Amino acid sequence: MSEGYGRAFIYAILVHVLVLLVLGISFDWQLIPSNNHQIDDKKVVQATLVDEGKVQKELDRIKKKEAARKSAAKKEKARLKELVRQAALAEKKAEKKRKAKARRLVELKKKQALDKKKKALEKKRKTLEARKPAERKKKKLTKKKKREQIEKKRKAHANKLTAQRKRRQAEKALQALLRKEQLQRQAQGELNRYEPLIRQRVERFWIRPPGAKTGLKAVLRVRLTPSGEVLTVRVVQSSGNAIFDRSVENAVKKATPLPLPSNPELAEFFSVIDFEFDPQKG
Amino acid sequence: MRKLITTTLLGIGLQLWVCQTMAILKIEITKGVEAGVPIAIVPFAWQGEGKPSQDLAKIIGDDLVRSGRFESIDKDDFLSRPHDQAGVKFKDWRLIKAEALAVGKVQRVGSNRYQVQFQLFDVFKGKQLAGYRYVVKAKQMRKVAHQISDIIYEKLTGEPGAFDTxxxxxxxxxxxxxxxxxxxxxxxxxxxxxxxxxxxxxxxxxxxxxxxxxxxxxxxxxxxxxxxxxxxxxxxxxxxxxxxxxxxxxxxxxxxxxxxxxxxxxxxxxxxxxxxxxxxxxxxxxxxxxxxxxxxxxxxxxxxxxxxxxxxxxxxxxxxxxxxxxxxxxxxxxxxxxxxxxxxxxxxxxxxxxxxxxxxxxxxxxxxxxxxxxxxxxxxxxxxxxxxxxxxxxxxxxxxxxxxxxxxxxxxxxxxxxxxxxxxxxxxxxxxxxx
Missing domain, CATH: 2.120.10.30 (TolB, C-terminal domain)
Known part of the structure; x- marks a missing residue:
């Protein structure tokens, strides 16, 4: 609003100055010659009427007047010019000032707006910031809760599975044990049947060293395959006599394979046998 | 849960019971056979011209059999005929149930000088029990054989032999x-x-x-x-x-x-x-x-x-x-x-x-x-x-x-x-x- 007014004011001044200028110039340009011409005419007329001295005096006075007038005009013109210039300068300055002011204003406004925006942002940020830990906490909490829930679920499931598995295992073990027991009972029967067969076979291969009755005794631990092949023979109790020990070791090794039940599950009960060689008892 | 515990306990109980009854089977051997220890004596290799004057393996085998403590396995049953440790495959001798194996060779090392080498093995343990080398004259061949018999006898019976007598x-x-x-x-x-x-x-x-x-x-x-x-x-x-x-x-x-x-x-x-x-x-x-x-x-x-x-x-x-x-x-x-x-x-x-x-x-x-x-x-x-x-x-x-x-x-x-x-x-x- 004030902007528009300011500008109009400046224009008004400018138009005045221009009119003044044009007037001044034309005045000066028209005035002087016409004046001169008029003056010339009058002078010419008057010259004829007035005596020379008077005329001269008049002329000088006119000339002086004219010169004074001219200088005054000139002065006036300069003063006007100066005035206009000063007005223009002032206008320019004002304009500049106004503009600067306007700019400042704009800038201020801008800045204010920016500041406002910034502030708002900051505020937002701050609120956001302020909200964040809590939120995070909250989020975390929910996440944790969720996780815990899942874990709980998983655990429950796993527990269930383990329990199931354990139960199944226990059942299985029980079954195996029952089966074993059954086998054991069967094996006892087989044992009664096979023990003499095994003993007879080893006896058949034991070349008893002469004089072995004189207190020699040895125990061998023998490992067998399910088919009765002798895997290892270890002297667990030596007779103290190398020849006697060798004779009993060789007896078992030569007796391979030993007669075992054909059912490998039953044969397992015969996988380790301790042979006690004690000729005194014979 | 209670069922589980019961089952488990029952299982453990059974396990213990089975373990107790699962004690290692024990078999008592009081009788053996009165027989000779089966030994395989491989005919000794002869490295030299002509034929060896004595069949050392036969002399040794006869000695050992005469003692009653050995049975000499028929050489026709042999699956291989090694003359030193390098050629011995114990599996061959376990198969024919030989407990001991004697191998050797005779080499002419000069005029009327012979080197006799012999080795004795425990077949089932797969290790050498004795190894000797002699340098003798032809007429001492039988004596060497008897001395080898004595070594084999002593190594396998624990008593001195009496063949070189x-x-x-x-x-x-x-x-x-x-x-x-x-x-x-x-x-x-x-x-x-x-x-x-x-x-x-x-x-x-x-x-x-x-x-x-x-x-x-x-x-x-x-x-x-x-x-x-x-x-x-x-x-x-x-x-x-x-x-x-x-x-x-x-x-x-x-x-x-x-x-x-x-x-x-x-x-x-x-x-x-x-x-x-x-x-x-x-x-x-x-x-x-x-x-x-x-x-x-x-x-x-x-x-x-x-x-x-x-x-x-x-x-x-x-x-x-x-x-x-x-x-x-x-x-x-x-x-x-x-x-x-x-x-x-x-x-x-x-x-x-x-x-x-x-x-x-x-x-x-x-x-x-x-x-x-x-x-x-x-x-x-x-x-x-x-x-x-x-x-x-x-x-x-x-x-x-x-x-x-x-x-x-x-x-x-x-x-x-x-x-x-x-x-x-x-x-x-x-x-x-x-x-």
């Missing part, structure tokens, strides 16, 4: 003209390589080895009556030890070789005397009107066993060398004679007769138990091998006397067939000196 015996030869010759001979323990020590037209009896194996005492009738001589084998030199009036017989060396027990009838009745050759000291040990004869020293030198018929029939008595009252030690059988000790002093071998059948028996002194070992009817003159595991004796086959050996357990008997003529009165030497 000798026997002395009397051979009676009858010429076409009907004349009889009596030869005192010495041979290897297997009867090979006989050497005549004394050749006589009159009977020779009762050869007896000195404890060092260098001399023989014997009875010779070369002067038309019995006299006791001692002869050194190395140079054949001999001396007359006893030429007392009457009977001079049955010499027996004391274990220290310083004295001899013998039977003299210088006092009218056959009695046991002890003679110290160096000092010519003579001491009468028995005083009985019955016949006392066939003395033999105990290995510790403290006792003498002898045959006496003081109870009516011949029985064995024992008397302290220092003197005293003889004790009868045989009560089984109607006739017991010709006793001699085993080297361990635990048993004596003798001739035991029942119902006119004369057999070789062993009397176990501690148990006072008599084991009759032979089954013929005219077995005589038993003597123990120096290791006490075999007994050499004389028997009759096809109308002539032969020598035979029986294992001390009576299980293995073998007649030494290669000896020519009518052979009797054998005596087993003490251990030989080694090379």
């Amino acid at each position: 000798r026997i002395a015996y009397v051979t009676v030869e009858q010429s076409d003209s009907g004349q009889r010759r009596f030869l005192l001979q010495v041979a290897d323990a297997d009867g090979h390589e006989p050497v005549t020590v004394l050749d006589s037209g009159e009977p020779i009896m009762s050869p007896a080895w000195s404890p060092d194996g260098k001399r023989l005492a014997y009875v010779s009738f070369e002067k038309r009556r019995s006299m006791v001589y001692v002869q050194t084998l190395a140079d054949g030199s001999r001396e007359r030890l006893a030429d007392f009036r009457g009977l001079n017989s049955a010499p027996a060396w004391s274990p220290d070789g310083k004295r001899l027990a013998l039977v003299l009838s210088r006092d009218g009745n056959p009695e046991i005397y002890i003679l110290s050759p160096r000092s010519r000291q003579l001491r009468r040990l028995t005083h009985h009107h019955a016949i006392d004869t066939e003395p033999a020293w105990s290995p510790n030198g403290r006792h003498i066993v002898f045959t006496s018929d003081r109870s009516g029939k011949p029985q064995i008595y024992r008397i302290a060398v220092s003197g005293g009252k003889p004790q009868r030690i045989t009560f089984e059988g109607e006739y017991n004679a010709r006793a001699s000790y085993a080297a361990d002093g635990q048993s004596i071998t003798l001739v035991s007769a029942n119902k006119g059948r004369y057999r070789i028996a062993v009397l176990y002194l501690r148990q006072n138990a008599m084991h009759v070992l032979t089954e013929a009817t005219l077995d005589e003159s038993p003597s123990f091998a120096p290791n006490g595991r075999m007994i050499l004796y004389a028997t009759e086959q096809g109308g002539r006397g032969v020598l035979a050996a029986v294992s001390a357990d009576g299980r293995v008997k073998q007649i030494l067939r290669f000896l020519k003529g009518d052979v009797r009165e054998p005596a087993w030497s003490p251990y030989n000196r080694k090379f």
Whole structure:
């Protein structure tokens, strides 16, 4: 609003100055010659009427007047010019000032707006910031809760599975044990049947060293395959006599394979046998 | 949950029960077989020109089998025939159930010089038990073989072998003209390589080895009556030890070789005397009107066993060398004679007769138990091998006397067939000196 007014004011001044200028110039340009011409005419007329001295005096006075007038005009013109210039300068300055002011204003406004925006942002940020830990906490909490829930679920499931598995295992073990027991009972029967067969076979291969009755005794631990092949023979109790020990070791090794039940599950009960060689008892 | 616990507990309980009943099966073996240890003796490799003079593997196998402690596996059953450790695959020998394996080779290393190498393996343990190398002359081949037999025997039985020993015996030869010759001979323990020590037209009896194996005492009738001589084998030199009036017989060396027990009838009745050759000291040990004869020293030198018929029939008595009252030690059988000790002093071998059948028996002194070992009817003159595991004796086959050996357990008997003529009165030497 004030902007528009300011500008109009400046224009008004400018138009005045221009009119003044044009007037001044034309005045000066028209005035002087016409004046001169008029003056010339009058002078010419008057010259004829007035005596020379008077005329001269008049002329000088006119000339002086004219010169004074001219200088005054000139002065006036300069003063006007100066005035206009000063007005223009002032206008320019004002304009500049106004503009600067306007700019400042704009800038201020801008800045204010920016500041406002910034502030708002900051505020937002701050609120956001302020909200964040809590939120995070909250989020975390929910996440944790969720996780815990899942874990709980998983655990429950796993527990269930383990329990199931354990139960199944226990059942299985029980079954195996029952089966074993059954086998054991069967094996006892087989044992009664096979023990003499095994003993007879080893006896058949034991070349008893002469004089072995004189207190020699040895125990061998023998490992067998399910088919009765002798895997290892270890002297667990030596007779103290190398020849006697060798004779009993060789007896078992030569007796391979030993007669075992054909059912490998039953044969397992015969996988380790301790042979006690004690000729005194014979 | 409760079910689970119950099941588990039940399971554990069962496990414990099964574990307890699952104790290792125990089988007691009280009987074995009285058999020889099966051994495989691979024919020795011969590296040289021509053919080897002796089959070492066969000599060794025969030795071991004769002892009764071994069975030599037929070489046709062998799956391979290695000559040194590099070629031995134990699996091959386990398959044919050989417990021991002997391999070796003979290599000519000079004129009449041979290197004999041998190795003995435990088949089931898969390891070497012995390995030896000898350099010998051709005529020592049999001796090397016997020494190898001794090593094998000792490694596998834990007792010294007695194969590298000798026997002395009397051979009676009858010429076409009907004349009889009596030869005192010495041979290897297997009867090979006989050497005549004394050749006589009159009977020779009762050869007896000195404890060092260098001399023989014997009875010779070369002067038309019995006299006791001692002869050194190395140079054949001999001396007359006893030429007392009457009977001079049955010499027996004391274990220290310083004295001899013998039977003299210088006092009218056959009695046991002890003679110290160096000092010519003579001491009468028995005083009985019955016949006392066939003395033999105990290995510790403290006792003498002898045959006496003081109870009516011949029985064995024992008397302290220092003197005293003889004790009868045989009560089984109607006739017991010709006793001699085993080297361990635990048993004596003798001739035991029942119902006119004369057999070789062993009397176990501690148990006072008599084991009759032979089954013929005219077995005589038993003597123990120096290791006490075999007994050499004389028997009759096809109308002539032969020598035979029986294992001390009576299980293995073998007649030494290669000896020519009518052979009797054998005596087993003490251990030989080694090379």
